[in-house]
Amino acid sequence: MKKNIVKIVILAQISCFGLTKNTKIPDNNAVIEQSYEMLKLKQALYASTITIEEYDSLEVIIKDSDVEFDLNMYLEKQ
Numbered sequence: 001m002k003k004n005i006v007k008i009v010i011l012a013q014i015s016c017f018g019l020t021k022n023t024k025i026p027d028n029n030a031v032i033e034q035s036y037e038m039l040k041l042k043q044a045l046y047a048s049t050i051t052i053e054e055y056d057s058l059e060v061i062i063k064d065s066d067v068e069f070d071l072n073m074y075l076e077k078q
Contacts, residue, residue, distance in 0.1 A: 030065065037062050037071045049078050 041062065044056045061069050 034062060034065075040071055040075070043074055044078075049075065 038059070041050075041055060041058055044050045045052065050058070056073070058069075058071070061067055062071065
């Protein structure tokens with residue numbers, strides 16, 4: 001009886017650990033790159049290179065980690 005209880009407790013701990021594990025851990029390089037792009041975007045806004053509407057839409061694109069976007073190419077076209 002005690003052996004079954006110990007097995008159940010161990011299985012419960014293992015299953016709870018698996019459920020609470022964070023599966024999406026951001027890469028440090030990706031976080032740094034995103035912060036750098038946001039800085040460049042703010043500088044472009046303050047320098048009046050882009051409008052506030054462009055800033056808002058580009059901010060959403062940059063913060064979406066699933067979208068590949070080259071901010072330098074966009075700013076060079078301005």
